Amino acid sequence: MKAKIIRVRSAAGEYAVLCGAGILRDAAGEIAKLGEFSSVHVLTSPKVWRAVGKGVKRAIPRNAWKNVHLFDDAETKKNMRTVELLCRKLTRAGADRRSLIIGVGGGVVGDVAGFVAAGYLRGVALIHVPTTLVAQVDSSIGGKTGVNLPEGKNLVGAFYPPRLVLIDSDLLRTLPERQFRSGIAEVIKYGVIADAELFAYLEQNMEKLELRDRDALEYVIPRCVEIKADVVSRDERESGLREILNFGHTFGHALESVTKYRRYLHGEAVGWGMFAATMLGTHVGFTDKNEASRLSRLIHRAIELPWWPRVSSDAMIRAMQADKKKTAGKLRFVLWRRIGAAESIDSVPDEAVKGVLDFFLTPAGKKAAEGNGKVHD
Numbered sequence: 001m002k003a004k005i006i007r008v009r010s011a012a013g014e015y016a017v018l019c020g021a022g023i024l025r026d027a028a029g030e031i032a033k034l035g036e037f038s039s040v041h042v043l044t045s046p047k048v049w050r051a052v053g054k055g056v057k058r059a060i061p062r063n064a065w066k067n068v069h070l071f072d073d074a075e076t077k078k079n080m081r082t083v084e085l086l087c088r089k090l091t092r093a094g095a096d097r098r099s100l101i102i103g104v105g106g107g108v109v110g111d112v113a114g115f116v117a118a119g120y121l122r123g124v125a126l127i128h129v130p131t132t133l134v135a136q137v138d139s140s141i142g143g144k145t146g147v148n149l150p151e152g153k154n155l156v157g158a159f160y161p162p163r164l165v166l167i168d169s170d171l172l173r174t175l176p177e178r179q180f181r182s183g184i185a186e187v188i189k190y191g192v193i194a195d196a197e198l199f200a201y202l203e204q205n206m207e208k209l210e211l212r213d214r215d216a217l218e219y220v221i222p223r224c225v226e227i228k229a230d231v232v233s234r235d236e237r238e239s240g241l242r243e244i245l246n247f248g249h250t251f252g253h254a255l256e257s258v259t260k261y262r263r264y265l266h267g268e269a270v271g272w273g274m275f276a277a278t279m280l281g282t283h284v285g286f287t288d289k290n291e292a293s294r295l296s297r298l299i300h301r302a303i304e305l306p307w308w309p310r311v312s313s314d315a316m317i318r319a320m321q322a323d324k325k326k327t328a329g330k331l332r333f334v335l336w337r338r339i340g341a342a343e344s345i346d347s348v349p350d351e352a353v354k355g356v357l358d359f360f361l362t363p364a365g366k367k368a369a370e371g372n373g374k375v376h377d
Helices: 023-032 046-057 080-092 107-122 133-139 169-174 177-194 196-210 214-234 241-246 249-258 266-283 289-302 313-321 350-359 363-371
Strands: 004-008 015-019 040-044 068-070 100-105 125-130 144-149 152-159 164-167 333-338 341-345
Touching: 004 214, 015 023, 015 214, 023 164, 040 046, 040 107, 046 068, 046 100, 046 169, 068 080, 080 107, 080 144, 100 107, 107 125, 107 133, 107 144, 107 152, 125 133, 133 169, 133 177, 133 214, 133 266, 152 249, 169 214, 177 196, 177 214, 177 241, 177 266, 177 289, 177 333, 177 341, 196 214, 196 289, 214 241, 241 333, 241 341, 249 266, 249 313, 249 333, 266 289, 266 333, 266 350, 313 350
Parallel strands: 015 164, 040 068, 040 100, 100 125, 125 164
Antiparallel strands: 004 015, 144 152, 333 341
8 A cells, every 4th residue: 555655844854754554564665765774773662562573574674673672661661760771772782873763662662762762872863663543643743752750741851853754554453442542532632623624524433443444544544644744843842833732631641640650541641631621611611512512422432531530639730730831830721612723721710720620529520421421440
């Protein structure tokens, strides 16, 4: 199948994102176009390599087969200790400034591999091969890299664009069901913030997407990549427009942090975050309630959301205060007036935020969540 090529502009130069089912079979030539490298090193996790390593090997130079560096890709291991571990592995394997790193995996692998590539010897070439839906539609594009601190998510990192991104939807065949559904949250996000037509497609074709129908994937994945490529090409370092990509993430990152990254997959936390941000938008008169109902129904059709934690609103707000998008002490939220149009707001009253967080701890809040679809312990 011929790949769809989407270009992304960055301060370091333009790079290509290649999307298509089965494209890894022909990827060796694309990698060769990047030039000669002294050595090639794959950063991945044991479970990812077991699932897709055989297929990936066909796409990478043979001299990379002996340089596969494994690490634990749990969100709880996305930290500076893992970065040090990988940098030491690269050193022992003889990686130098003319080496190439290929990150093979989901969002954690991409974030960590990108940060390692940015820092090792002050920067070596990087390719992403995303293997989860979250990574294919979102995290592998745009050059954001980073790791977590106990105080918050992604607080240490760098903007470091890859040389190439290879998105093969066939890699999603081995993805566990919960992981795949989690990724749908990021797909829904793109419809809300930028593309009403995509959102309507999801309303009409969600069952096909859930079944990983090839036609559905071949429409949804490149469309999300196109939206993100356009946004990050215009605002690489998140000085304005790029903030809309954080819809649901201010609440979502706080949920991950207060539960110590053990309760939610990223997309599940973002699903709750979109639900909470939309409730906040309706509460302050920003978001139309009928449109909000469309989003709520779609989220809960697609994603089984673990229960909202029994954590006070004050604890949640403290976690949100650690968010890197905070400006001059003010929390920023991405809200939307209508599906397909979102903006970043820093004038939301604190009492409105607290009210939304308190609501989810009430019987009425739990009933509202249940009434909107799939929620589980």
